[in-house]
Amino acid sequence: MRGSVTLIASLLLFATAAAVSRDAGRAAAAAPAAPDTGALSRGAKAWAENCGVCHNLRSPDEFGDVQAEVAVAHMRVRARLPGDVARDILAFLQASNGRQAAAIAPAAPPTSSTVASAGAVGDPVRGAQIYQETCVACHGPNGKGALDGVPDLTDPAGRLAQADEVVLRHMIDGLQSPGSPMPMPPKGGNPDLSDQDMRDVLAHLRKDFAGR
Amino acid sequence: MIQAWKRIQLRMATLLGATLALAMAASPVQAQAADDPALLSRIEEMERELAALKAQVAETPATPGSLEQVQSATVPSRPESLSRRLTLPDSPLSGSRLLIAGYADAGMTISDKESVGGINFIAGTFNPALFFQYGDWLLFESEAEIEIAETGETGFTLEYSQLDLLLHDNATLVIGKFLSPVGQFQERLHPSWINRLADAPAGFGHGGVQPGAEAGVQLRGGVPLGRSRLNYALAVGNGPRLDPMGEVMTEGFGRDDNRNKAISGRIGFLPLPYVELGASFLRAKVEGATGEAGEIESGGLAIASGVEGANGPVLPAVRYSLWGVDGAYTRGPWDVRFEYLRGVRNAIPIEDEEMESLPRLRKEAWYGQIAYRLSGLTQHRILQNFEPAIRYGRYQVRGLDKLAEETAERRLDFGLNYWFAPAVVLHSAVQLRKFTARHEDEVNKDTRLLLQLAYGF
Numbered sequence: 001m002r003g004s005v006t007l008i009a010s011l012l013l014f015a016t017a018a019a020v021s022r023d024a025g026r027a028a029a030a031a032p033a034a035p036d037t038g039a040l041s042r043g044a045k046a047w048a049e050n051c052g053v054c055h056n057l058r059s060p061d062e063f064g065d066v067q068a069e070v071a072v073a074h075m076r077v078r079a080r081l082p083g084d085v086a087r088d089i090l091a092f093l094q095a096s097n098g099r100q101a102a103a104i105a106p107a108a109p110p111t112s113s114t115v116a117s118a119g120a121v122g123d124p125v126r127g128a129q130i131y132q133e134t135c136v137a138c139h140g141p142n143g144k145g146a147l148d149g150v151p152d153l154t155d156p157a158g159r160l161a162q163a164d165e166v167v168l169r170h171m172i173d174g175l176q177s178p179g180s181p182m183p184m185p186p187k188g189g190n191p192d193l194s195d196q197d198m199r200d201v202l203a204h205l206r207k208d209f210a211g212r
Numbered sequence: 213m214i215q216a217w218k219r220i221q222l223r224m225a226t227l228l229g230a231t232l233a234l235a236m237a238a239s240p241v242q243a244q245a246a247d248d249p250a251l252l253s254r255i256e257e258m259e260r261e262l263a264a265l266k267a268q269v270a271e272t273p274a275t276p277g278s279l280e281q282v283q284s285a286t287v288p289s290r291p292e293s294l295s296r297r298l299t300l301p302d303s304p305l306s307g308s309r310l311l312i313a314g315y316a317d318a319g320m321t322i323s324d325k326e327s328v329g330g331i332n333f334i335a336g337t338f339n340p341a342l343f344f345q346y347g348d349w350l351l352f353e354s355e356a357e358i359e360i361a362e363t364g365e366t367g368f369t370l371e372y373s374q375l376d377l378l379l380h381d382n383a384t385l386v387i388g389k390f391l392s393p394v395g396q397f398q399e400r401l402h403p404s405w406i407n408r409l410a411d412a413p414a415g416f417g418h419g420g421v422q423p424g425a426e427a428g429v430q431l432r433g434g435v436p437l438g439r440s441r442l443n444y445a446l447a448v449g450n451g452p453r454l455d456p457m458g459e460v461m462t463e464g465f466g467r468d469d470n471r472n473k474a475i476s477g478r479i480g481f482l483p484l485p486y487v488e489l490g491a492s493f494l495r496a497k498v499e500g501a502t503g504e505a506g507e508i509e510s511g512g513l514a515i516a517s518g519v520e521g522a523n524g525p526v527l528p529a530v531r532y533s534l535w536g537v538d539g540a541y542t543r544g545p546w547d548v549r550f551e552y553l554r555g556v557r558n559a560i561p562i563e564d565e566e567m568e569s570l571p572r573l574r575k576e577a578w579y580g581q582i583a584y585r586l587s588g589l590t591q592h593r594i595l596q597n598f599e600p601a602i603r604y605g606r607y608q609v610r611g612l613d614k615l616a617e618e619t620a621e622r623r624l625d626f627g628l629n630y631w632f633a634p635a636v637v638l639h640s641a642v643q644l645r646k647f648t649a650r651h652e653d654e655v656n657k658d659t660r661l662l663l664q665l666a667y668g669f
Contacts, residue, residue: 008448011431031549045425050483053542055406055668056634063311070311073378074353078399080434080443080480083381093401139545148544180596181545181587 043092044189045137046085048147048182054079058148058178060185061097063136068093096174096185122196127204134188143209149182153209160210164202171198222537243355307346314341314355317404319664325655335360339403340369351376372425372464377632386430386447389464392423393445393493395551396538405668408547408583408601410639414623415577415607419615421555422577423494425464426450426476440484446477451496452532458570459615460498460532460557470529472497472598486543492536498557499529502564530558545588547601552578553610557611571611579605583629601627601641609649616649635668 051057063071069090076086131139140146143153151159160167172195176183187193318336341355354373361367373556374388391399397416401407418421428449435442451474452462474496482488536553553576560570583601590596603625609616627641650656 008429011429011446053486053488053540054400054630055403066309067311070309070343070351071313073348073351073376074343075347076378077351077353077376077384077386077432080384081447082434082436082441085434085436118292150431151265177591177596181585184664193429 007178025039039088039091040095040190041134041137043088043169046130047089047092050079050081050085050139051089053180055181059183060093061174063097065094065097068097092189095191096189120200122203124203124207127200128208130201131204134190134193143205149180158206168202169200171202229272236663246358309345311341311343314339315666315668317405317664317666318443319410322661323658325658345586347379351378351522382435383431383433383517384430389425390429390430392426392462392476393432393447394423394476394494394534395536395553396490396540396549398422398424398607399553401666402648404664405635405637408581408629409603409625409627409641410662412602413579413605414621415592418617419554420577420607423462423476427464427466441482443480444477448473448475450474452498454498454500456574457612457614459612470497470499472529486541488540490538492532496532498532500528500560501526502562502567527560527562530559545585547583550580573611575609577605577607579603584638596629599629599631620647621647622646622648637666639664639666
């Protein structure tokens with residue numbers, strides 16, 4: 001009896017101390033900044049590594065921003081994830097659910113219509129830079145895939161054997177082949193990237209990875 | 213740029229409003245309206261305006277990317293501002309964010325023994341869950357389990373109802389009724405859209421050795437250790453109770469029946485993201501009271517706590533202690549798990565001429581399971597959604613014959629799952645059961661086919 005009272009008391013004491021230190025830390029940090037590319041690619045990796053160990057990975061565009069926030073809070077508790085990992089994952093999910101455009105401007109034309117004119121050429125040097133920032137977390141430095149479930153882009157008979165329009169559409173709109181253990185988020189989960197950026201990355205993939 | 217876009221939006225809204233008003237005004241008098249020159253010229257004007265707007269929209273690069281840039285230029289913290297925008301300002305939930313989720317399933321079993329059931333449809337369960345989040349530090353989560361019993365009644369259980377205080381990156385304080393953190397099946401795998409087979413392993417469902425829930429407080433969290441990670445959960449709660457047979461029940465009781473709190477927890481270690489090893493424990497005391505044998509519904513032993521009729525002298529509290537280990541390997545298409553739990557309730561001495569003391573009760577259960585998604589082998593549109601699964605497990609009970617006869621079993625499952633979506637699955641399995649504590653003249657073996665469609669939402 002005495003033992004459990006002590007235990008409960010110390011749990012609560014610890015919790016209070018934790019809360020106080022959290023608030024202190026919060027005050028020290030300046031106003032929260034918009035999620036940087038670092039958070040997004042850390043988030044993509046953390047999502048791929050953590051969110052499929054109990055159940056299948058659920059598609060990142062399944063939830064709007066609000067539901068994603070609550071679901072991640074729930075999973076942070078259920079899966080006992082450290083808070084910073086959960087925040088990165090949330091940044092990634094909110095960035096890759098493709099809902100922002102719809103929420104702000106219902107009249108905006110669908111992105112894929114712009115893709116149809118895939119004729120424009122890409123710049124592989126810019127593309128390589130973008131790849132290093134956004135895609136490398138999942139696809140790996142050599143394009144062979146850094147995580148399970150990510151296809152090998154260097155396979156000559158693989159994904160890059162498809163036509164530019166097809167690959168580009170999948171890069172821009174995202175792709176989850178049924179049964180694939182993991183989806184490809186739209187624009188790799190970074191909504192700041194433009195369609196032209198995607199053309200640049202594709203040029204880089206074709207030049208530096210295809211068939212190596 | 214922002215201004216331009218806002219202006220366009222505003223004008224579109226005005227235009228839309230005007231059209232609507234016009235339509236409403238015009239509809240009852242359509243015949244006249246058609247040749248009203250003023251109206252016609254107004255419509256023409258609007259058509260021109262619309263065409264101009266369309267052209268303007270086409271010029272504005274309105275891809276999500278550019279909108280995103282526009283937006284991040286104006287608001288510093290995107291996630292927060294977005295959530296605020298999407299929360300209804302005047303709703304009773306204002307300030308709170310809501311998620312409705314849960315799961316449901318239905319199916320059937322076909323047994324080769326008529327006496328064990330023959331062909332049965334299983335209404336399955338409906339588990340709605342509600343989650344409310346306030347700020348970034350408070351989450352309320354609750355899930356109900358609504359089930360149709362064999363007798364036709366609807367059973368309603370509050371699976372969990374808990375307040376989570378996200379106090380620190382590495383510590384969350386949980387209060388309320390929560391799923392037991394002991395082991396991995398109950399807390400992580402039991403929802404049917406997550407489970408790789410159509411039912412719980414022997415000894416891990418209701419009436420098994422796996423604790424179900426606890427009412428109390430819990431501290432839990434994860435701590436990074438370089439590339440690996442440690443996670444922990446430590447709970448103090450009302451603890452288990454005895455049922456009239458002397459069996460230990462761990463359903464998370466709303467009131468403590470004795471003055472001993474139960475302590476339970478689990479520690480998990482992930483050397484790699486897809487490997488986890490865990491160890492769990494529970495320590496509690498249970499105490500019963502004797503009563504008039506006839507008055508206690510089970511008709512068996514008159515020992516119980518908190519049961520009507522158990523008004524005799526209180527029996528000495530005895531220790532119930534449980535420990536277990538579990539492991540998981542979940543790389544790529546593989547899902548490999550094992551779990552072992554052992555619970556021991558000490559003997560209960562009864563000083564009464566009419567009743568015997570209760571011997572030590574030991575419950576022990578384990579299973580090992582392997583599932584493999586064919587997407588690891590093939591890209592075929594249909595084939596890759598299949599997942600063969602196999603599980604072997606055993607539940608043993610010593611010291612309580614009645615319970616042993618009902619539940620002790622050895623079970624082998626051969627399953628084949630089909631995944632329609634990440635959280636929609638059709639389970640099918642052939643299950644071979646051997647009830648190890650039943651007599652030869654009873655049905656002590658059967659082979660069943662289980663089918664279940666499960667949907668997590």
